[in-house]
Amino acid sequence: MTIEQIIVIAVVQGITEFLPISSSGHLILVPHILHWPDQGQFVDVMVHVGTLFAILIYFWRDVWRITLGGLDLFKGKVTDDGKLAIYIVLATIPAVAFGLFLKKFGFGDLERSVTIVAWNTVLYGLLMLVADMVGPQVRTLEKMTLGSAMIIGVAQALALIPGTSRSGVTMTAARFLGFTRPDAARFSFLLGIPAIAGAGVLTVGEALAAGDTITMDAVYCAILTFFAGLAAxxxxxxxxxxxxxxxxxxxxxxxGGFLLFMIYS
Structure with a gap:
């Protein structure tokens, strides 16, 4: 990868991972638009690891409280933070199950299709609009329930399809459930921690087992993505x-409209 491609990929991932506009979709589009070689899934996962650390740093107080709440559960003490830890773990299961399904049946990368990105960009954008218009802003993260967490978790699983946007679809689900915008975003980011971490560990492990090495290009992308992600x-x-x-x-x-025009014109 050239230095220009490293910078662009890192900045695009850092910004689009947290804005509800689909990071995976943009990572697919960048090489198509700029006529670069596809950076591949390994680099994609490494830049997601960069955004993971951005979440951990920005929300360190929430992460610390949830961690302590999770540890209290092993002592037989159930707190609100402990419940939230359970909700996040259980709400991650749908994404894991759907990811295994896609991989088992050969849809793990969904052909990195621009057409899929285009249609999902429009479809989930419309859903976001409806959710934000009709969803009341009455619930905060402290009022999260297991049922609500699981609904948002199922929505997160859909983000494995490019163009959906993990943050976008989870915030959309949370807004349909009546959560305020800030708390919808907050839960979306906290829910992303185990999902992003799991995907990173799995992909890096598979690459290393196959004899691949972690390239410095991927490391540079991850570091730059971290800083772009914090800002986003x-x-x-x-x-x-x-x-x-x-x-x-x-x-x-x-x-989405521009991409569909270019595809079908």
Whole structure:
């Protein structure tokens, strides 16, 4: 990879992982638009690892409380933070199961299809718009229940299909359930920790077992993505406290419409 490709891939991943516009879709589109060789799944996973560390750093207080709550469970003490830890673990299961299903039947990469990205960009953008219009802002993260967490977890599983957006689809589900925008975003990011970590460990492990090596290009991408991701989280959290998801919906409509025009024209 050239230095230009490393920088662009890292910045695109860092920004789009946290904005509800699909990071996987953009990672597929970048080489197509700029006529670069596809960076491959290994680099894609490494940049997701970079965004994982961005979540851990930005939400370290939440992560620390949830970790302590999880440890209290082993002592027989059930706290609100302990319940949230259980909810996050259980809500991760649908994504794991769906990921194994896709891999078993040969759909693990879904052919990195631009057509799939285009249609999902539009479809899930419309769902986000509807959810943000009709969903009341009455629930906070402290009012999370197991049922709500599992619904959001099932939505997260759909993000394995490119163009969906993990953060976008989970925030959409949370808004349908009546969570405020900031708390929908907060739970989305916390729920992403085990999913992103699991995917990273699995893919890196498979690559190493196959004789591949962790290239410096992938490491550089991960480091740059970390810093871009921190900035994107701060931007999104500030934004959702003030305005609706409409700017992201409009972006998805423009991007998806342009791609569909180019594909079918």
């Amino acid at each position: 989280i701060a931007f999104l959290m500030a934004l959702v406290r003030r305005i609706s998801f409409l700017p992201f919906v409009l972006y998805r409509m423009v991007l």
